[in-house]
Amino acid sequence: MKVRREKMENLRDAGIDPFGHKFTRTHNSQELHEAYDEKTKEELHELALSGIVAGRLMTKRGKGKVGFAHLQDREGQIQLYVRKDEVGEENYEIFKKADLGDFLGVEGEIMKTDMGELSIKAKKLTFLSKALRPLPEKFHGLTDTETRYRKRYLDLISNKESFNRFVTRSKIISEIRRYMDGRGYLEVETPVLNNEAGGASARPFYTHHNSLDIDMALRIATELHLKRLIVGGMEKVYELGRVFRNEGMDMTHNPEFTTMESYEAYADFEDIMDLTEGIFQHVAKTVVGQDILEYDGKEINVGGKFKRVHMVDAIKEVSGVDFWPEMTFEEATALAKEHDIHVEKHFTSVGHIINEFFEKYVEETLIQPTFVFGHPKEISPLAKMNEKDPRFTDRFELFINGKEYANAFSELNDPIDQLERFEAQAKAKELGDDEATGVDYDYVEALEHGMPPTGGLGIGIDRLVMLFTGTTSIRDVLLFPTMK
The missing domain is CATH 3.30.930.10 (Bira Bifunctional Protein; Domain 2)
Known part of the structure; x- marks a missing residue:
């Protein structure tokens, strides 16, 4: 966290708000994939389309003057292709110093890489929010159940x-x-x-x-x-x-x-x-x-x-016990004891016993x-x-x-x-x-x-x-x- 806080202060020193303001997108990741996944690299180059996306930085790789990353929004992920000679030195520094978990806004050209992955070729980067804590080490799938429930936001990420x-x-x-x-x-x-x-x-x-x-x-x-x-x-x-x-x-x-x-x-x-x-x-x-x-x-x-079945018929079908004939509470209690069913002291009628038979014998059979x-x-x-x-x-x-x-x-x-x-x-x-x-x-x-x-x-x-x-x-x- 100390390093991330230092990066936050460095952004402020450079005149960049580490916790940005409203940012208007033209597309989310799903809209881009639905519209352009079927296009070839050449077709997209010919169209020369631009888009503006935003999301959480989930991966980042590269060295020198070229980098790749993935932004994640609610609908999925989109790859970023960032070149220093395209975005300028100031924007490239933003990219280089961004940590996984940070939020970025990116404006650029919709394209495909040589590997065929749909991407945004960045023209401008906007810093939207600094993550002062790192993502879980295995962010591709938080496996600790306790953490998933207590910190649901990490599970969702x-x-x-x-x-x-x-x-x-x-x-x-x-x-x-x-x-x-x-x-x-x-x-x-x-x-x-x-x-x-x-x-x-x-x-x-x-x-x-x-x-x-x-x-x-x-x-x-x-x-x-x-x-x-x-x-x-x-x-x-x-x-x-x-x-x-x-x-x-x-x-x-x-x-x-x-x-x-x-x-x-x-x-x-x-x-x-x-x-x-x-x-x-x-x-x-x-x-x-x-x-x-x-x-x-x-x-x-x-x-x-x-399927529709009467409770008494269901009990008879599974256990063989027939509650259709009239019987006294004492007779029903005796049946319960024969079948190892506990009779609570507040039970006062045959109906209570019928329900206990149903819960013991029938419920789990109803798939x-x-x-x-x-x-x-x-x-x-x-x-x-x-x-x-x-x-x-x-x-x-x-x-x-x-x-x-x-x-x-x-x-x-x-x-x-x-x-x-x-x-x-x-x-x-x-x-x-x-x-x-x-x-x-x-x-x-x-x-x-x-x-x-x-x-x-x-x-x-x-x-x-x-x-x-x-x-x-x-x-x-x-x-x-x-x-x-």
Whole structure:
């Protein structure tokens, strides 16, 4: 760093600002390659075209009065060809003293070298920013995982695969917005700080609001505020935003993550299955250009209709245990013990046992996109009961490669039933269920004003990005993952 600081001062002494100002480009590297890669050296010489580029200096070589370098911008790299007799002594000194990592602006002729590489033959160099720290030694691919996560900027500079992954993430989110907007949904924003964390089964983060002198929770879902908007007559809404859950971290979980939740009046969970398929297939078509995805050593097909199976049927198919016949909690508990399934003290119904069987036996077998529907009422406090069998709800989860990617249901709009389920959740919380929620009386009051039949959806954006980028760790799709 000492040498780089000395070079910075030398630039100042020469009247050159080492941290320059606005610089106008005519091309980025991709535009140059797309326009001129197919041209021959002779054709470019005949055309005598000029261009202005800017970027970070990534390579530099040469001696005497001639040098070569590569500038890197967001789209890629372009070679520079610098001759002292073309740029003049002052400009050539700028080039000679520039370090890898510095930012330069270059104006010159678009050409090809004898080796056929598209280049800018420099006429003028402008110093734009001095890098006082060197790039990582192996800047062609920063390999230290800890550094990649903590100093993502270095990862983005040195790892094109990582850079492109985050560009793809942005494109995926843009296309989801485009898809939802095109179907008449309104994008809205709801509070991150809440008096009561609800809309999911999860442990929240708590904080204190000094001005109001009240404890508040960071949202664990956007659901309850969005459904208030359905009560208010907005009919079709969605929100893309961060939610926070004070829980464990692993390859697919981060305490702070992004979801897309949507709600549509007069729809049910089967309509939302179609919407979910459409979102995944739209992203496949517009962002990656194919329905077959290579993921975790498997081929995942997101084209066509996704498989649909009732949770009880899925359990029976894999484990042989049949939960369709009515049984007591004691009988279900005995079945659980026979199959080495731990029964938590807050479990109070057969529905809890059914869910444990599903998680143990079925989840990891669901490789291709599969809608699992018919969740027990006890684990679905916000979902409408199934008309034919009220033990279960009109809810589904989308599983791919053994992981949940979406959760949706026909929303419970009966305020009396909703209050009873909230109270059951509050009791479970008292019995030690950290993920159970309390009673949101304000939401119940909203329902008492009437909410039309509604279909709701929640998609984990980070997992979706992992799927479409072939990434197995959630930290690789979060620009700044949570670190100790």
